[in-house]
Amino acid sequence: MRIQDDFHETYAVILDGYHSFCVWLDANSTWHSSRYTGVEPGILDQIINKLSSSKSAENLV
DSSP states (O other), X not given: OEEXXXXXXXXXEOOTTSOOEEEEXXXXXXXXXXXXXXXXXXXXXHHHHHHHHHHHHHHHO
């Protein structure tokens, strides 16, 4: 879910069985996640890849 942030493109991530956390794209196009993100790195990579591909698809329209 995209959330309002005046500085970054920010998303709230809610997964069953995990605490919610945020990921954001900074001014250098680098993805970051909340300090205490409690998911495996592979899952985090999948989330970021999905957001990145959705963002790319939006730019094509």
